Amino acid sequence: MIVLALILVPAFAALGAYAHRETAFRTGWLVAGAVVHAGLVGAVWAAPPKPVLGGWIAADAMGLIVLSVVSGLFLMAAVYAVGYLRRENPRGGRAFVSCLLAFLAAASLVALSQHLGVLWVGMEATTLSVAPLIYHRQDRRSLEAVWKYLMLSSVGIALALLGVFFLATAQFAAPPGARPLVLADLVRDASRLTPSWLEAAFVFLLAGYGTKMGLAPLHSWKPDTYGEAPSLVGGLMAGVLTSCAFLGVARVFQVLVAAGLVAFAQPLLLTFGIVSLVVAAAFVLGQSDVKRLLAYSSIEHMGLLVLGLGFGGVGAYGTVLHLVNNALAKGLLFLAVGNVVLATGTSLVVEIKGLQRALPASGALLVVGLLAATGSPPFGSFVSEFTILRSAVASGHVVLALVIAGLIVLIFAGMGRSLLRVFHGEPGRTVAAGAEDVWLLAGPAVLAGAVLMLGLYIPEPLGRALSGAAAALGGVSP
Amino acid sequence: MTQIASSLLLLVVLTDFVVLGTSRMSTCIRAIGVQGLLLAGLPVFLHAEWSVHLVGLALGTAAVKAVALPWFLSWAIREANVRREVEPLVGFVPSLLIGAVMVAGSFAVAPTLPLPVQGGTLLVAVALSNVLTGLVVLTSRLKAVTQVVGYLMLENGIYVFGLTQTQRVPFLLELGVLLDVFVGVFIMGIVVFHINREFDSMSSSHLEELKES
Numbered sequence: 120m121i122v123l124a125l126i127l128v129p130a131f132a133a134l135g136a137y138a139h140r141e142t143a144f145r146t147g148w149l150v151a152g153a154v155v156h157a158g159l160v161g162a163v164w165a166a167p168p169k170p171v172l173g174g175w176i177a178a179d180a181m182g183l184i185v186l187s188v189v190s191g192l193f194l195m196a197a198v199y200a201v202g203y204l205r206r207e208n209p210r211g212g213r214a215f216v217s218c219l220l221a222f223l224a225a226a227s228l229v230a231l232s233q234h235l236g237v238l239w240v241g242m243e244a245t246t247l248s249v250a251p252l253i254y255h256r257q258d259r260r261s262l263e264a265v266w267k268y269l270m271l272s273s274v275g276i277a278l279a280l281l282g283v284f285f286l287a288t289a290q291f292a293a294p295p296g297a298r299p300l301v302l303a304d305l306v307r308d309a310s311r312l313t314p315s316w317l318e319a320a321f322v323f324l325l326a327g328y329g330t331k332m333g334l335a336p337l338h339s340w341k342p343d344t345y346g347e348a349p350s351l352v353g354g355l356m357a358g359v360l361t362s363c364a365f366l367g368v369a370r371v372f373q374v375l376v377a378a379g380l381v382a383f384a385q386p387l388l389l390t391f392g393i394v395s396l397v398v399a400a401a402f403v404l405g406q407s408d409v410k411r412l413l414a415y416s417s418i419e420h421m422g423l424l425v426l427g428l429g430f431g432g433v434g435a436y437g438t439v440l441h442l443v444n445n446a447l448a449k450g451l452l453f454l455a456v457g458n459v460v461l462a463t464g465t466s467l468v469v470e471i472k473g474l475q476r477a478l479p480a481s482g483a484l485l486v487v488g489l490l491a492a493t494g495s496p497p498f499g500s501f502v503s504e505f506t507i508l509r510s511a512v513a514s515g516h517v518v519l520a521l522v523i524a525g526l527i528v529l530i531f532a533g534m535g536r537s538l539l540r541v542f543h544g545e546p547g548r549t550v551a552a553g554a555e556d557v558w559l560l561a562g563p564a565v566l567a568g569a570v571l572m573l574g575l576y577i578p579e580p581l582g583r584a585l586s587g588a589a590a591a592l593g594g595v596s597p
Numbered sequence: 598m599t600q601i602a603s604s605l606l607l608l609v610v611l612t613d614f615v616v617l618g619t620s621r622m623s624t625c626i627r628a629i630g631v632q633g634l635l636l637a638g639l640p641v642f643l644h645a646e647w648s649v650h651l652v653g654l655a656l657g658t659a660a661v662k663a664v665a666l667p668w669f670l671s672w673a674i675r676e677a678n679v680r681r682e683v684e685p686l687v688g689f690v691p692s693l694l695i696g697a698v699m700v701a702g703s704f705a706v707a708p709t710l711p712l713p714v715q716g717g718t719l720l721v722a723v724a725l726s727n728v729l730t731g732l733v734v735l736t737s738r739l740k741a742v743t744q745v746v747g748y749l750m751l752e753n754g755i756y757v758f759g760l761t762q763t764q765r766v767p768f769l770l771e772l773g774v775l776l777d778v779f780v781g782v783f784i785m786g787i788v789v790f791h792i793n794r795e796f797d798s799m800s801s802s803h804l805e806e807l808k809e810s
Contacts, residue, residue, distance in 0.1 A: 263807050266741075273748060274735065281728065281755050287762050291713045299762075315710065343807040 121168045122176050125159050125186070125227045128152060133220035137213060145216045146201045152220050153190075153197035156227070160190040164580060174301055175234040180587030181373075184439060185366045186230035188446045191569070192358045193223050195562035196351050199454050202558030203351055206461055214251055221248040222355065229363040235300045235370060239276075239283050242331065242367060245360055246272045253348040264340075264347035271330055271340040279327025279367065282320045286371065289316035302370060309377030317375065318383050324371045325387060331364035332421045333414075334391045335398035342402070345414035346466070350457025353410060357417045357453060358446035365424055365442060369592060372428060376593035381431065388429030389519070395422025396526040403533035409456050409466045412537055413449065416492050419530050420445040426523065427507040428592065434510025435594020439585050440577075441503035444491070444570055448500055451566040452488035455481050458559050459541075468537050473546035480555050482542050484563045489538045491570045493531040499573025506597060602642040603716065605635050606723045609757070610700060613730040616746060617696040620683050625746050626670045633662025636753055639760055643716075654763070658756075666749065674742055687737040695737075699729035712761060720761055727754030 132152030136145045163178050163186070170177035178186065200219065225248055228241035246269075254265040287299055293308040305312070326337065333341040345353045375384050399419035406412045420441070427438030458481035459474065460466050474482030494504040504527065511520035577585070586596040612635070615628040637659035640651045685692060703725035707718045727750055734747030 260807060267807075270744065270748075274732075274751065277748070277751050277755060281758060284755065284758050284762060288712065313711075319710070346807065 120171070121159055121162055122171055122178055122231050125156065125163070125231060126176075126224050128155050128159065129220045129223040129227065133217045133224065136220060137217040142204060145213065146204055149197045149200055149216045149219060152223065153194040156223060157190045157194045160187055170233065174298065174303060175237055176231050177233050178231055179233070179591070180584045181366065181369060181439070181591055182230045182233075184443060184581075184584050184588055185362050186227060188362050188443055189223070189226045189230055189359050192355065192446055192450045192566070193219075193226075195450060195454070195566055196355055199351055199457070199559060199562040202556055203349070203457065203461070205558075207349070215255060218248050218251050219355075222252070222359075226359050226363050229366060233302045235283050235286060235302065235305075238367060238370065239280055242279070242328070242363065243276050245363060246276060246331070249352065249356060249360065252352040253344055255349050255352065256347075261347045264343045267340045268344045271337075275327045275330025275337065277327070278323050278330070282323030282325075282327055282371070285316050285320035285323060286374070289313045289320060291316075302373065305374045306377040309374055310379070312374070312378055314378065314380060317378055318380060321371050321375055321380075321384055322387070325368055325384075325391070328364045328367035329391060329425075332361050332368070332424075333418050334421050334425065335395040335418055338395070338398065338418050341418060342411040342414040345417070346408055346411045350410065350453045350460055353413070354450045354453030354457070357413065357449035361417060361421060362442055362446050365421070368425070369428070373591050373593075376591075381593060385429045385431075388425045389516075392422040392424075392426030392429060393519070393522070395419065395425075396523060396530075400526045400529045400533065403530050404536075406533070406537060407468050409459070409468060409471070409537065409541065410453075412468075412534060413452055413456065413492075416452075416530065416534060417445075417449060419527075420449075420492075423504060423507055423523075427510060430507065430510040430514045430516065432510045432513050432594055433589075433597045434507050434514070435592040436585060436589035436596050437503045437506030437510060438592070438594075439588045440573070441500065441507065444498070444500040444503050444573055447566050447570040447573070448488060448491040448498070451484065451563045451570065452492055454559075454563040454566070455484040455488050458555060458563075459485070461559070462555075468541055471541045472544040474542050475544075477546035478555055480560050481563075484560070484567060485538060486542055487567045487571075488563070489534055491567070493534055494527060495531070497571065497574045499570050502574055509597075510594075599642050599645075602639060603719055605638050605642060606719055606757070609635050609723055609753070610726050613700070613727060613750060614693060614696060616734060616750065617692045617730060618689050620685075620689060622674055622683055622740070622742060623671065625683065625743060626667050626674075629670075629746050629749050630663050630667035632750070632753055633664075633666065634659060636756055637663055639757070640763060643760060644763075651763070662749075662753070662756075670742055670745065683743055684739040685737055686739055692733060692737055695733055696730045699733060700726040703729060717761060720757060724754045724758035727751070727757060729754075 129152050132148050136148035139145050139148065163183060168178060197219070200216070204215070222245060225241050225244035229238055229245065232238040232241055250265055250269055253268060254261050283300065286305070289312040290297060290299055290305065290308070292313050293304070293311050297304040297308050330337040345357065348356065372384060375381060395418050399415045399422065403412060403415045406415065423441055424438050424445070427434040427441060456466060458478060459471060462478055462481075463471055465471065474485065491498040491500055494500040508520050508524060511517075511523065589596055609632055612628045612632040616625050619625055619628070637655045640654045640658070641647060644651060687695070704722045707722035707725065710721050712718070712721055731747050731749070731751030731754060734750060735744055738744055738747065
C-alpha cells in the first residue's frame with residue numbers, strides 16, 4: 120500500500136493546492152506533500168514493501184535509489200520554493216505549485232513502475248507537468264524554450280513508445296504465462312526473447328529516453344530550457360527528470376544484460392557518452408550564461424552515466440552512485456544560481472560580479488557546487504567518476520579512459536573560469552535587499568552536505584542498494 | 598488479415614502522401630482526419646471475430662483521431678487567423694520524393710522483422726512508413742500547426758504497430774496512447790496559440806532567439 124501512497128499523496132496534494140486561493144496555503148501543501156513523501160520513502164527503506172497491482176508497482180534497489188533522489192531533491196526544492204514564491208510570483212503561483220506536485224507524483228510512478236508501459240506513462244506525465252513550469256515567466260523567451268522542449272520531448276517520448284512496443288513484440292516468443300512488459304518476467308525469460316526485436320527496442324528506447332536525458336546529439340533543447348526555466352525548475356529537471364529518464368534506459372539495459380546482448384549495446388552507449396562529453400566540453404568554454412553552463416554540465420554527466428553502463432563491471436556501480444551525486448550537485452548549483460538570479464535579475468556571467476561580498480552564502484555554495492559538479496575530491500562525484508574511469512581501464516579501453524579524463528579536466532577548467540569570475544571582484548549590480556534568507560539557503564546547504572558525505576562515507580543501507588542495482592545492471596561492486 | 602484491412606492500410610499510406618504534397622493547410626488537417634478514421638476501422642477489420650474491446654477501441658480512436666484532433670487544429674488556424682498556405686522548408690515535389698523513398702525503404706525492411714501475427718509484414722511496413730513520413734513533415738514544414746500534423750502522423754504510425762499487441766497487452770497502453778496524443782497536442786495547441794498572440798503569426802521560425810552566440 121505504501122508504494123501506492125508514494126504516487127497518490129503528491130497527486131492529491133496537487134489537487135488540494137490548486138483548490139486553495141491563498142499563497143500561504145499552497146506553499147503549505149507543497150512542503151507538506153514533500154515532507155510526507157520523504158517520510159514514506161524513509162519507511163520503504165526501513166521495511167521493503169510487497170509489490171502491488173500484480174507486480175506492476177514495486178520498489179527494487181535501482182528504483183528505490185532513484186525514488187530517494189527524487190524525494191530528497193524535491194523536499195529541498197519545496198523548501199526553496201517557499202522563499203522563491205515570496206519574491207517572484209506571477210499569477211499567484213497557483214498552477215506552479217500544482218504542477219510541481221504533479222511532477223513529483225509522475226516521477227515517483229517512473230521510479231516505482233516495474234511495468235515498462237507504466238514507466239512510459241509516468242515519463243510522459245513528467246514531460247507534461249514540467250512544461251507549464253518552464254513557461255512560468257510567460258515571456259517570449261520562455262515561450263520559445265517551452266515550444267522546443269515540448270516538440271523534442273514529444274518526439275523522444277513517441278520513439279520510446281515504439282521501443283516499448285518492440286519490447287512487447289520480442290516477448291511473443293516467451294512462455295505463455297509471462298506477464299507482458301513486466302521487468303521481472305522479461306529478465307527471467309530473457310534468453311527466449313527474439314534478439315532482433317530486443318535490439319530494435321533498445322535502440323528506440325535509448326534514443327527516446329536519451330532525448331529526455333539530453334544525451335548529445337539529442338540535447339539541443341536542454342540549454343534553452345534550463346536557461347529560461349526558473350532555477351528551481353531547472354534544478355528539478357537536471358536532478359530528477361534526467362534520473363528518471365536514465366532509469367528508463369537502465370530498465371531495458373537490464374533485459375539486455377539478462378539476454379546476453381551487452382556487446383550490442385556497448386558501442387551505442389559509448390558513442391553517445393563520448394559525443395556528449397565532447398559537446399559539453401566544446402560549449403562550456405566561453406559560455407556566457409551560468410544556467411546554460413549548467414545545462415552543458417548536465418549533458419556531460421548524462422554522458423558519464425551511459426559510459427559507465429557501457430563499460431560494465433565496476434562501471435555499473437559507479438554509474439548508479441554518479442546518478443545520486445549528479446542529482447545532488449545539480450540541485451545545489453541550480454538553487455545557488457537561483458539566489459543570484461533573484462538578487463541580480465540576470466544569469467549572464469558578464470553582468471554578475473563580486474558574489475563573494477554581495478551574496479557571501481550563495482557565492483560560497485556556488486563554489487562548493489562547482490567543485491561537486493566537476494568531480495573534485497573529496498566530493499561524492501569524485502568517487503563515482505573515478506570508479507567509471509577505473510571500469511574503462513579494466514574493460515580494456517585505456518585510450519578512451521584518457522580521452523574521458525582529458526575532457527573532464529577541460530570541462531572543469533571551463534566551468535571554473537566562468538563561475539570563479541562571478542565569485543570574485545567588486546559587486547557590480549545592485550543587489551535586492553534581503554536576497555538571502557534561510558528558506559533560500561537551507562536547501563542548497565543540505566544538498567552540499569549530502570554530496571560531501573557521499574565522498575567520505577556511504578551509509579550501509581545505501582551501499583547495499585547500490586550493489587543490488589549494479590548487480591541488476593550486470594556489474595559488480597568495487 | 599482481411600482484404601478490407603489491407604486496403605485500409607494502403608489508404609493510410611496514401612493520406613501520408615496527401616499531407617506531403619498539399620500546399621493548403623486545411624487539406625493537411627482533413628487528410629490527418631481521414632487517416633484517423635481509417636485507423637479507427639483497423640482494429641475491427643484486422644481480427645476475424647469482434648469483441649467489445651475492439652469495438653470500444655475503434656470508437657475511441659475515431660472520436661479522438663478523426664473528430665476531436667482535426668476539429669481542434671482547424672479551430673486553432675481559424676481562431677488565430679493564420680494564412681492558409683503550408684510554408685514548406687523543402688518543396689512539395691522533393692518532399693514527395695523523400696516520402697516515396699521512406700515508404701519504399703519501409704516496405705523493403707519490413708519482411709526482415711518477423712512478426713508472429715497474420716499480415717504482420719504489411720502492418721510493420723505501414724507503421725514504419727508513417728513514422729518516417731511523419732518525421733519528414735515534422736522537420737520540413739515551418740508552421741507550428743503543420744508540425745503538429747507531422748507529429749500526429751508519427752503517433753499514428755506507432756498506433757498501427759501497437760495494433761499488433763491488442764491481443765496480449767491489456768487496455769492501459771491503448772488508453773495511454775490516446776490520452777497522450779490528446780493531451781500532448783492539446784497543450785501544444787495552447788502553446789501554438791500563445792506563439793500566435795506573441796508574434797502575430799504561427800510560424801515557429803520566429804522562435805530563434807535562443808541559440809549559441
